[in-house]
Amino acid sequence: MYRLIKTEGTARRGELATVHGMVQTPGFMNVATAGAIKGAVSAYDLMELGCQVQLCNTYHLHLRPGDETVKRLGGIRKFTGWQGPVLTDSGGFQVFSLAKLRDIREEGVTFSSHIDGRKIFMGPEESMRIQSNLGSTIAMAFDECVENPAEYEYAKMSCARTARWLERCKAEMARLNREEGTLNPNQMLFGINQGCTYHDLRIEHMKRIADMGLDGYGIGGLAVGETAGEMYSVIEAIEPHMPKDKIRYLMGVGTPANLLEAVRRGVDLFDCVMPTRNARHGHAFTMEGCRNMLNAKYTLDEAPLDETCDCPVCRRFTRAYIHHLFKAGEMLAMRLTVMHNLYFYNHLLAKIRDALDEGRFEAFYKENIETVGRRI
Numbered sequence: 071m072y073r074l075i076k077t078e079g080t081a082r083r084g085e086l087a088t089v090h091g092m093v094q095t096p097g098f099m100n101v102a103t104a105g106a107i108k109g110a111v112s113a114y115d116l117m118e119l120g121c122q123v124q125l126c127n128t129y130h131l132h133l134r135p136g137d138e139t140v141k142r143l144g145g146i147r148k149f150t151g152w153q154g155p156v157l158t159d160s161g162g163f164q165v166f167s168l169a170k171l172r173d174i175r176e177e178g179v180t181f182s183s184h185i186d187g188r189k190i191f192m193g194p195e196e197s198m199r200i201q202s203n204l205g206s207t208i209a210m211a212f213d214e215c216v217e218n219p220a221e222y223e224y225a226k227m228s229c230a231r232t233a234r235w236l237e238r239c240k241a242e243m244a245r246l247n248r249e250e251g252t253l254n255p256n257q258m259l260f261g262i263n264q265g266c267t268y269h270d271l272r273i274e275h276m277k278r279i280a281d282m283g284l285d286g287y288g289i290g291g292l293a294v295g296e297t298a299g300e301m302y303s304v305i306e307a308i309e310p311h312m313p314k315d316k317i318r319y320l321m322g323v324g325t326p327a328n329l330l331e332a333v334r335r336g337v338d339l340f341d342c343v344m345p346t347r348n349a350r351h352g353h354a355f356t357m358e359g360c361r362n363m364l365n366a367k368y369t370l371d372e373a374p375l376d377e378t379c380d381c382p383v384c385r386r387f388t389r390a391y392i393h394h395l396f397k398a399g400e401m402l403a404m405r406l407t408v409m410h411n412l413y414f415y416n417h418l419l420a421k422i423r424d425a426l427d428e429g430r431f432e433a434f435y436k437e438n439i440e441t442v443g444r445r446i
Contacts, residue, residue: 071086071258072084072087072286072317073085073086074315076427078426078429078432079431080309080335080336081096081333081335081431082095082318082336082338082426083095083427086286086317086338088207088256088258089207089256090154090207091153091154093122094122095317095338096333096338096339096340096419096423096426097122097338097339097416097423098121098122098123098341098415098416098418099123099125099341100116100121100124100125100341100412101125101342101343101346102116102124102125102126102150103125103126103127103343104126104127104130104131105126105146105150106150108346108347108350108408109350109405109407109408110405110408111405111408112151113150113151114151116152116412117154119381119412120413120417120420121154121416122154122155122416123154123156123157123207123339124150124152124155124157125156125157125159125341126146126156126158126159126206128158128159128160128197128201128210129159129161130164131158131204132192133183133185133190134185137199137201137203140203140204140205141203141204141205141253144205144253145205145206145253146158146205146206147205155207155208157206157208157210158201158204158210160197160209160210160211160212160262161192161200162210162212162213162215163215163321163322165192166179166216166217167215176231176234178193178212179193193212193235194212194235194236194239194242195239196212197209197211197239198212198239198242198243198246199242201257202243202246202252202253202254202257205253205254205257207258208257208258208259208260208285208286209243209257209260210260210262211239211240211261211284212235212239213232213235213262214232214235215291215294216228216264216266216291218294218295219296220266222268222271225266225268225271228264229265229271232262232275233275233278236261236262236279237282240259240282240284243257243259259284260287260288260317261279261282261284261287261288262287262288262289262290262321263279263312264290264291265291266291266296267304272304272307272308273307273308273311280311280312280313286316286339287312287313287316287317287318288318288319289304289318289319289320289321292320292321292322293322293324293328294322298331301323301328302332302335305320305332305337309335309336317338318336318338318339319339320332320337320339320340321341322341322342322343323340324344326355326414326415326418326442327439329415329419329422330422330435330442331439333422333431334432334435340419345412345414346412348360349404349407349408349410350407352396352407353407354414355410355411356375356376356414356446357376357418357441357442358376358446359441359445361389362445363389363407364393365393368389368392369390369394371388371389371390372388372389372390374387374389375387375389375392375407376414379413379414379417381409381413382409382413383406383409383410383413387406392407418442421434
């Protein structure tokens with residue numbers, strides 16, 4: 071299902087074949103947590119922006135409108151109108167980040183809904199059943215995401231439990247994919263590597279889950295308190311132990327500079343709320359750096375957000391107009407900047423793929439690593 075086309079150093083160029091379409095890698099997934107991109111951007115907008123994969127969240131869709139409801143409506147792709155592949159996060163991160171009260175046991179986690187406080191239980195089997203009801207292309211295994219820094223002994227215990235949960239996820243998905251009436255009997259399963267910033271735990275856990283023969287592997291538990299340097303160090307430590315013939319997904323990361331650095335270290339797939347979250351606060355990403363559209367210097371600026379960008383926003387609107395919209399509190403300000411940022415992220419990865427195809431990724435990296443991360 072994953073084909074490695076070529077490499078340059080540790081950087082990889084490949085493609086992932088799914089039942090819902092081909093994904094070119096390195097690639098970026100667009101976060102539609104509850105079935106929509108925050109900032110009034112629909113699945114149909116995503117198609118125009120060059121997006122490849124939509125990411126939705128098990129925890130949020132289970133709480134509202136309910137995964138059974140989504141199944142009755144034909145699954146997440148029909149429900150949202152998105153025609154391409156969909157990855158559903160397992161809900162594990164949200165259970166541990168949003169639930170104020172939770173009880174972690176071998177069976178799973180009992181927690182209180184952040185919406186209405188009702189008690190909910192979720193374990194490996196429940197997560198797989200919810201994701202099967204959603205009918206996503208790729209399901210993520212249920213895991214425990216431990217915040218950094220964490221005590222070594224707890225991280226070790228959590229890794230072992232996450233590996234046991236993964237075995238249960240694999241068994242339950244195989245059962246669900248055989249069931250009559252399953253929306254997507256070809257649903258893929260990605261395991262998640264954990265171990266905080268402890269290299270020995272990360273490597274041991276990666277070796278264990280690599281032996282399970284899954285469809286792909288996520289690197290979880292990063293960008294949750296550690297430095298960027300520590301994150302890169304973890305990726306470097308586990309990369310030699312990740313299967314070469316399976317896709318690698320760095321979860322919840324990150325800045326444009328993070329993407330360049332991680333591709334250079336062998337990562338294939340990314341997701342992050344940064345392009346949409348920052349856009350809603352007036353920050354527009356460009357190849358020259360990040361612009362704060364609230365700044366007064368844009369009041370009379372008739373240039374587009376990025377003069378090298380061909381997105382629908384840059385083709386039609388000026389910095390002056392978008393600056394005005396933010397100052398006036400117009401929702402259109404957020405929508406336009408979100409659209410631009412998603413286009414930028416997806417096309418940054420497309421430029422990286424082109425550079426890999428042409429054997430010039432290292433040169434591309436050196437040309438852009440300093441500029442894409444600065445504020446202008």
